[in-house]
Amino acid sequence: MKKLFLTILFLHSIIGFSQNEKENEVLIKGIVLSEVNGNPLKNVFIMVNSTGGITNENGRFKLNYKPRKNDSLIKISFSDLGYKTVEKIIDVRKVTEQNFDIVLKPRFGVNRQQALDHIKIGEINILLSGGIAPVIYQSDEKFSKKYKLKFVEFGCEAVSEESLYEYNKIVFEYLDKKYGKKWRKEIREDVIGLKK
Numbered sequence: 001m002k003k004l005f006l007t008i009l010f011l012h013s014i015i016g017f018s019q020n021e022k023e024n025e026v027l028i029k030g031i032v033l034s035e036v037n038g039n040p041l042k043n044v045f046i047m048v049n050s051t052g053g054i055t056n057e058n059g060r061f062k063l064n065y066k067p068r069k070n071d072s073l074i075k076i077s078f079s080d081l082g083y084k085t086v087e088k089i090i091d092v093r094k095v096t097e098q099n100f101d102i103v104l105k106p107r108f109g110v111n112r113q114q115a116l117d118h119i120k121i122g123e124i125n126i127l128l129s130g131g132i133a134p135v136i137y138q139s140d141e142k143f144s145k146k147y148k149l150k151f152v153e154f155g156c157e158a159v160s161e162e163s164l165y166e167y168n169k170i171v172f173e174y175l176d177k178k179y180g181k182k183w184r185k186e187i188r189e190d191v192i193g194l195k196k
Contacts, residue, residue, distance in 0.1 A: 026092050029062040030100030031055075032078055036111050036162045041104060044080040067092040078102050082160030108154070110163035115170035123150075126171055127164045129192055130154035137188055147175065147183055161192060168193035 032044045032055050040059025046052060048065050055061045065074070071092050079085040083104035090098050110127065118125055126149060128134075134153045144150055149171075168191060175183050187194065 024066060026065045026067060026090070026095060027062070027097040028065055028076060028090075028100070029060070029097070030102060031059045032061070032080075032102045032104060033059060034083070034160070034162050035103050035105045036160065036166050039162070041080055041083075044078055044102075044104070047077045047079075049074055065092070076100075078104065080104055080160070082107055082158045082163060106160050106163035107157070108159060110159050110167050112166045112170050115167040119170070119174050124148060124171060124174065125150050125152045125167075126187075126191055127159070127167050128153040128190070129161070129164060130157055130159065132156055135190075139186075140188065143183075143186055143188075146186075147179060149175075165193040 028046075028048060032041045033039065034041050040055070040057075042055055042057045042059060044055040044059070044061070046054065046061055046063060048063060049068075049071075051063060051065055053061055053063045067074070073089050073091055075087055075089055077085055077087045078100075083106055086102055086104060088100060088102075115125075124147075128151055130153050132155070134155060136151075136153075140151050172184075172193065184194070189195075
């Protein structure tokens with residue numbers, strides 16, 4: 001009987017200890033969206049002190065964070081290639097669950113409105129995905145002169161594909177109105193948004 005009592009007491013202390021550990025955890029969850037088109041962003045990197053995670057294909061995330069002994073305020077950062085990093089601070093002494101709706105803004109302000117603003121001032125650009133060494137074709141100069149525009153490549157600077165697509169889509173609509181669809185047969189094929 002004494003062994004049974006000690007076993008029950010031992011199990012009770014283990015269960016109580018594990019429940020206390022769970023009680024000390026902070027559940028951090030939410031969704032990350034793109035400001036460009038309002039769509040969920042997958043594979044956004046989330047960092048809480050030394051704990052990390054990523055969003056799923058629906059832009060959702062869930063992290064259990066166990067505060068350290070001296071933790072009070074912790075910083076949570078949300079980052080994705082081509083977007084500005086967003087940082088949030090929470091007080092882990094006061095919350096056990098924190099829900100975030102995060103909207104990431106594109107780097108360089110590349111979006112539909114920027115395209116409209118550029119067209120309004122006569123600065124017609126077609127944006128290209130960057131790389132270490134820009135790819136410039138001989139036909140680009142001829143195309144640029146004929147349709148009075150510039151190809152802009154960001155080089156190593158990361159710009160989200162959604163941003164490039166939304167910007168170029170507005171420029172393509174402008175070119176369709178001004179020149180009809182003939183320009184589409186002459187433009188280089190690797191321009192983002194052309195085939196969507």
